[in-house]
Amino acid sequence: MFIDAIAFNQPLQDWDINNVTNVSQMFYHAISFNQPSSSWNTCLVTTMAAMFKKASNLVILIKLYQHGIHQKLKIFAEINVC
Secondary structure, three states: OOOOOOOOOOOOOOOOOOOOOEOOOOOOOOOOOOOOOOOOOOOOOOEOOOOOOOOOOOHHHHHHHHHOHHHHHHHHHOOOOO
8 A cells, every 4th residue: 555655654543444454565665654553443454464564664663673572572562453
């Protein structure tokens, strides 16, 4: 959806993705994207392959890198999933 949208950084928290099942490569190489998505209901999502690959400005990815393996589960627990 936003593959290679290198300047895209718009709010998406009001998007209704309740019926979405595949978000693979959604933000692939969207290097400017840095918006919250914690309000999204991802219950039906079954495929997230490379969803944020090369989305280098995304805060959650930066947090994961900085905190290392032991903090990853704690950070992911903060994300709104079923």
